[in-house]
Amino acid sequence: MFRIIGDTNIDFIGARKFAFILSAGLIALGIFALTMVITGKANLGIDFAGGTMLVTTFEKEVGIDDLRGAISKEFPDAMITELADFEKPNAFIIKVKRPESEVEGRDRSNRLKEILGESFADNHFTIESEHIIGPAVGETLRNDAQKAVLLSLFCIVIYIWIRFDFRSGIAATIATFHDVLAVLGITYLLNVEFDLLLITALLTLAGYSLTDTVVVYDRIRENLKKFRSKGQFAGAVNASINEVLSRTVNTSLTTLLVVTCLFFLGGEVLRTFALALILGVLVGTYSSVFVASPIVVEWEARSPKRFKR
Numbered sequence: 001m002f003r004i005i006g007d008t009n010i011d012f013i014g015a016r017k018f019a020f021i022l023s024a025g026l027i028a029l030g031i032f033a034l035t036m037v038i039t040g041k042a043n044l045g046i047d048f049a050g051g052t053m054l055v056t057t058f059e060k061e062v063g064i065d066d067l068r069g070a071i072s073k074e075f076p077d078a079m080i081t082e083l084a085d086f087e088k089p090n091a092f093i094i095k096v097k098r099p100e101s102e103v104e105g106r107d108r109s110n111r112l113k114e115i116l117g118e119s120f121a122d123n124h125f126t127i128e129s130e131h132i133i134g135p136a137v138g139e140t141l142r143n144d145a146q147k148a149v150l151l152s153l154f155c156i157v158i159y160i161w162i163r164f165d166f167r168s169g170i171a172a173t174i175a176t177f178h179d180v181l182a183v184l185g186i187t188y189l190l191n192v193e194f195d196l197l198l199i200t201a202l203l204t205l206a207g208y209s210l211t212d213t214v215v216v217y218d219r220i221r222e223n224l225k226k227f228r229s230k231g232q233f234a235g236a237v238n239a240s241i242n243e244v245l246s247r248t249v250n251t252s253l254t255t256l257l258v259v260t261c262l263f264f265l266g267g268e269v270l271r272t273f274a275l276a277l278i279l280g281v282l283v284g285t286y287s288s289v290f291v292a293s294p295i296v297v298e299w300e301a302r303s304p305k306r307f308k309r
Contacts, residue, residue, distance in 0.1 A: 008245055013238045016294035023178055023291055026283075030181020033188035038146070042188060044097070045195030046133050048142040051097035052109045053131040055083070056116065058090040059124040067092060070119035071112065081268050091128070093268070106132060145199045152206055153177060160210075164217050167299050172213045175292035179209045182287075183279045190275075197273040205280025208255070212248055212288035219244050220293065233300045237293050245289075252285040 036042040046053050064082050071078045075096050083091040096108050109132055116125055133141075156176055161169035180202050187198065219240035227236035259281065263274035 008242045010242060010245075011238060012241050012289055013234045013294055013297055016290065016298065019286075019290035019294065023182075023287070026182035026185060027178055029185030029189070030178075030183075031185075033185045034181065036188060037142075037184075037194055043191050043193050044142075045193045045198075046095055046097055046131065047195045048139075048145075049097045050133050050139075051095060052112065053096075053129075054094045054109065054112055055128040055130075056092055056094065057088045057126050057128055058092075058120065060090065060122075062090055062092075062120065062123060064092070066119075067094075070115055074111070074115065075108070083268055088128070141196065145196070148199070149180065149202060149206075152203055153180075156206070156210055160214070160217070163214070164221065167296055167305070168217055171292050171295035171299070172210060172217070174295055175213055175287045176206050176209055178291050179280060179283050179287050180206055182283045183276055186279055187272075187276060192272055192275065195272065197270070198276055201273045201276030201280065205277060205284055208280060209284035209287060212251070212284060213292040215244050215247065216240055216288055216293055220296075233304075234297050237297050241289055241293060248285060248288065252281055256281050 033042065037044070037048075040049065064080060068078075068080050071080065071094065077097065079093075079095040079097075081093040081095075083093060094112060096112065109130060113127065153173055153176055157169045157173045159169075160172040183202060183205060187194070192198065220237055223236040223240050223243075224233075227233070227239070256278065259274050259277040262270060263278060266274055
């Protein structure tokens with residue numbers, strides 16, 4: 001089998017304290033970003049903030065600056081994105097967030113159509129889709145999304161606990177929390193719009209990160225027999241990480257190639273999703289090596305269980 005990385009003997013466990021400092025910073029950033037999302041101060045999409053979204057196509061070519069100029073006079077906070085890859089030419093997404101009510105959202109939608117008709121009277125346009133969400137619905141979706149993330153993490157604890165042990169379950173859950181919060185924090189810094197697609201990506205990367213962690217834990221369980229006579233739990237973990245490193249790198253690079261293509265070729269609608277997955281693959285690979293297993297080592301060092309002294 002082709003290997004990008006051959007046999008290694010890197011002291012990953014020895015670098016755990018530096019990794020913990022970096023991870024603590026990422027978690028702090030993620031918690032701050034989560035606070036901004038919960039309080040509604042982040043860049044929320046209309047799925048969570050409520051608002052109006054129109055997908056419109058024009059018969060003739062329209063400059064995005066001309067379109068923005070016509071709409072921003074009445075809706076200065078409107079977000080306009082050109083869909084270069086849409087099945088029809090001259091396609092745009094127009095978003096106006098946070099209506100006071102669903103009725104106002106409908107009024108805004110109608111007013112947007114009037115503005116388009118007045119500003120581009122000689123250029124026929126078609127509304128391909130119309131999406132209106134009131135603030136109450138947006139709040140419900142936001143709350144449901146938070147519950148979905150927390151429930152998935154709880155299930156991870158139970159699964160790893162049953163398959164390995166309680167300590168491994170806690171460590172895997174911390175690593176998964178770490179990955180979700182790290183990606184959330186980085187996307188917040190990049191001012192990425194927080195919507196249902198981003199939630200989907202966060203749940204996807206939680207499962208991806210767990211897969212790598214389970215592979216490492218399986219190898220640790222096999223190597224414990226070899227190192228038990230030496231009483232070197234950290235040595236067993238370090239050897240296990242090195243043994244699966246090539247597999248981890250190969251899998252991560254393959255996944256990264258796919259999601260990178262999706263980011264550049266998947267279109268504007270999928271760009272946020274693909275960006276979150278790219279970040280998730282990178283952070284998830286890092287955490288499976290420097291977070292999940294080192295936590296178990298640190299726990300064992302402070303409270304021996306597998307190799308009791």
